[in-house]
Amino acid sequence: MKKLINDPAAVVSEALVGVAAAYPELRVDHASKTIMRGDAPRPGKVGLVSGGGSGHEPMHGGFVGPGMLDAACCGEVFTSPVPDQIVAATHAVNGGAGVLHIVKNYTGDVLNFQMAAEITAADGIEVLQVLVNDDVAVQDSTWTAGRRGVGTTVLLEKLAGAAAEQGRTLREVADVASQVSANGRSMGIALTSCTVPVHGRPTFELGDGEMEFGVGIHGEPGRRRLPIAPAKEIAAMLTEPVLDDLPFSGGDQVIAFLNGLGASPLLELYLMYGEVASILASRGIQVARNLVGSYMTSLDMAGCSLTLLRVDDDLLRLWDAPVKTPALRWGI
Amino acid sequence: MKKLINDPAAVVSEALVGVAAAYPELRVDHASKTIMRGDAPRPGKVGLVSGGGSGHEPMHGGFVGPGMLDAACCGEVFTSPVPDQIVAATHAVNGGAGVLHIVKNYTGDVLNFQMAAEITAADGIEVLQVLVNDDVAVQDSTWTAGRRGVGTTVLLEKLAGAAAEQGRTLREVADVASQVSANGRSMGIALTSCTVPVHGRPTFELGDGEMEFGVGIHGEPGRRRLPIAPAKEIAAMLTEPVLDDLPFSGGDQVIAFLNGLGASPLLELYLMYGEVASILASRGIQVARNLVGSYMTSLDMAGCSLTLLRVDDDLLRLWDAPVKTPALRWGI
Numbered sequence: 080m081k082k083l084i085n086d087p088a089a090v091v092s093e094a095l096v097g098v099a100a101a102y103p104e105l106r107v108d109h110a111s112k113t114i115m116r117g118d119a120p121r122p123g124k125v126g127l128v129s130g131g132g133s134g135h136e137p138m139h140g141g142f143v144g145p146g147m148l149d150a151a152c153c154g155e156v157f158t159s160p161v162p163d164q165i166v167a168a169t170h171a172v173n174g175g176a177g178v179l180h181i182v183k184n185y186t187g188d189v190l191n192f193q194m195a196a197e198i199t200a201a202d203g204i205e206v207l208q209v210l211v212n213d214d215v216a217v218q219d220s221t222w223t224a225g226r227r228g229v230g231t232t233v234l235l236e237k238l239a240g241a242a243a244e245q246g247r248t249l250r251e252v253a254d255v256a257s258q259v260s261a262n263g264r265s266m267g268i269a270l271t272s273c274t275v276p277v278h279g280r281p282t283f284e285l286g287d288g289e290m291e292f293g294v295g296i297h298g299e300p301g302r303r304r305l306p307i308a309p310a311k312e313i314a315a316m317l318t319e320p321v322l323d324d325l326p327f328s329g330g331d332q333v334i335a336f337l338n339g340l341g342a343s344p345l346l347e348l349y350l351m352y353g354e355v356a357s358i359l360a361s362r363g364i365q366v367a368r369n370l371v372g373s374y375m376t377s378l379d380m381a382g383c384s385l386t387l388l389r390v391d392d393d394l395l396r397l398w399d400a401p402v403k404t405p406a407l408r409w410g411i
Numbered sequence: 412m413k414k415l416i417n418d419p420a421a422v423v424s425e426a427l428v429g430v431a432a433a434y435p436e437l438r439v440d441h442a443s444k445t446i447m448r449g450d451a452p453r454p455g456k457v458g459l460v461s462g463g464g465s466g467h468e469p470m471h472g473g474f475v476g477p478g479m480l481d482a483a484c485c486g487e488v489f490t491s492p493v494p495d496q497i498v499a500a501t502h503a504v505n506g507g508a509g510v511l512h513i514v515k516n517y518t519g520d521v522l523n524f525q526m527a528a529e530i531t532a533a534d535g536i537e538v539l540q541v542l543v544n545d546d547v548a549v550q551d552s553t554w555t556a557g558r559r560g561v562g563t564t565v566l567l568e569k570l571a572g573a574a575a576e577q578g579r580t581l582r583e584v585a586d587v588a589s590q591v592s593a594n595g596r597s598m599g600i601a602l603t604s605c606t607v608p609v610h611g612r613p614t615f616e617l618g619d620g621e622m623e624f625g626v627g628i629h630g631e632p633g634r635r636r637l638p639i640a641p642a643k644e645i646a647a648m649l650t651e652p653v654l655d656d657l658p659f660s661g662g663d664q665v666i667a668f669l670n671g672l673g674a675s676p677l678l679e680l681y682l683m684y685g686e687v688a689s690i691l692a693s694r695g696i697q698v699a700r701n702l703v704g705s706y707m708t709s710l711d712m713a714g715c716s717l718t719l720l721r722v723d724d725d726l727l728r729l730w731d732a733p734v735k736t737p738a739l740r741w742g743i
Contacts, residue, residue: 081602081603081619081622081639081713082602082679083602083642083645083675083679083680083682083683083714083715084642084679084682085642085643085682090678090679090682091678093642093682093685094678094679094681095681096682096685096689097680097681097682097683097685097686097688097703098681098685099685100684100685100688100689100701101684101701101703134676134678136676136677136678137677141677156678270413270414270415271413287413290413307413309416310415310416310417310425313415337433341674341676342674342711342713343414343415343711344468344673344708344710344711345468345469345705346423346426346465346466346468346710347414347415347416347422347426348415348429349426349427349429349430349433349468350415350416350417350425350426350429351429352429352432352433353428353430353432354429356429356432356433357428357432366432369432369433371737373677373705378676378678379674379713381674381711382415383415405703408740408741409735409740409741409743410742410743411742
């Protein structure tokens with residue numbers, strides 16, 4: 080295992096020291112491993128809390144800031160945050176207008192966010208939850224009942240964050256989040272495994288000429304293992320099942336998100352995006368906005384995922400609204 | 412070799428198709444493999460042209476846009492752009508106020524930019540050049556006479572870009588660029604090699620427990636090969652030679668840039684930044700701004716580099732000025 084780390088068991092807490100140093104406009108609570116907006120709580124604004132296992136950076140901590148999340152709870156690598164962390168974050172960002180929990184559909188995350196929601200509700204904080212389960216690759220998986228939550232999460236955190244920043248109510252922000260969750264679909268492919276620091280060896284084995292089609296963001300098995308294929312074929316293998324699932328139709332407006340899983344160079348992601356854009360054009364899908372880069376990663380996994388989100392004009396306005404976070408920033 | 416590509420020889424031209432699709436506000440000239448601001452030339456504004464071998468994305472193409480470069484010439488992977496490309500780009504962005512060429516110190520780049528400058532000067536365009544040679548690792552290397560040009564380039568393109576956007580003259584913009592070049596120092600370390608698509612095999616071999624200290628961005632040898640060390644030690648190995656070289660002194664204000672070489676997860680880069688920030692604090696160096704992420708990469712190489720740039724208030728104002736490019740964006 081070759082990593083820029085000290086003690087494998089201390090990676091998350093030590094990375095948070097770096098986050099605190101790099102982003103003085105954020106507040107890092109090292110005890111609860113939570114990254115918050117420096118100005119939280121914002122009176123009258125709906126609070127947005129997400130979180131999950133670490134190892135997917137910049138998600139979620141890199142999405143904390145004006146126009147996006149109020150707090151991100153950082154679990155250990157590929158491990159859900161515990162309810163205490165989520166409770167602390169929810170209290171910390173509650174500005175009196177309620178708090179939305181954004182939860183990816185993994186069993187541990189779902190249980191822990193649910194427990195935290197019950198505790199904070201008992202404390203008198205109104206909490207709603209949105210579940211992201213957009214991965215069309217497989218139904219049920221190693222850590223999931225139903226579909227896994229993947230790339231749509233990034234877009235949802237931006238869009239719901241913009242809605243909250245506008246002063247919409249908790250119900251309205253939750254409605255935006257639900258709309259995004261219902262209209263987003265994703266699929267991923269891995270060329271290599273990733274290596275969890277405390278394990279010290281690759282999570283799964285892939286032959287020199289193999290790829291895992293439909294891989295999960297923790298290295299969970301996908302639909303099948305296939306011989307490695309040219310980018311043009313991989314693009315079709317990712318795009319077609321996503322389009323067919325919702326289904327998306329000619330004339331639909333989408334945000335297209337080509338995401339790197341960590342170790343794939345941006346040069347390859349640009350190339351893949353070109354292939355995907357060509358397929359979408361041939362199907363009459365109108366790409367209104369796009370995002371290309373490594374925003375929801377799996378440590379050092381090589382590969383990529385595609386997310387398509389069907390949008391209306393309200394979602395596009397929310398997308399264009401200012402945002403200032405470590406990983407997504409414009410207009411501020 | 413596992414890559415998201417089609418024909419290894421067509422990677423750059425196919426990636427440019429993706430860049431054109433993803434960033435409609437830019438103009439991609441596929442014939443000359445040049446990425447330009449969509450609104451170039453800007454009358455009365457000094458034009459900024461950079462470029463180099465591909466494989467270092469987002470540098471340089473991802474730095475094209477208002478407040479940064481006017482054009483980036485994309486060579487083949489790890490290969491200088493040819494003079495014709497640079498001449499075409501210089502003509503395309505010339506708004507009558509002259510053009511600055513930003514050149515990293517590699518023999519091919521230096522020769523080709525020099526030839527292009529002579530041709531465009533003969534065409535009546537005033538061209539000045541700034542050379543970046545900030546890598547303290549080694550004097551001379553595989554492709555370099557003198558020091559290699561690395562991370563300072565990213566900061567220079569932002570700062571000179573802001574100066575040009577403000578309407579400064581060619582001489583003034585070149586002075587800013589020279590100041591940055593003179594005050595920036597870098598050092599990098601590789602945990603793995605990278606693989607150039609047309610070669611299909613790693614550029615160099617590193618044992619399971621080894622790292623290359625002082626590596627170049629094309630995999631050129633560094634100072635020495637060492638057993639892999641904890642992040643804290645690596646941070647000291649990178650920071651001390653950089654500090655000692657200029658030298659930086661207690662009380663100096665710097666922009667600290669912790670750069671990923673491609674395959675190292677952001678989680679590790681955050682952790683490394685924390686270690687570096689701690690060393691800088693202990694030496695009395697004041698980090699006025701920072702940048703953490705993979706901005707100047709070496710394809711799929713794991714590792715990182717540190718750049719420190721000594722700044723004054725003018726450079727800080729230029730850093731904070733609005734920028735809108737694929738990879739660096741704020742205020743717009």
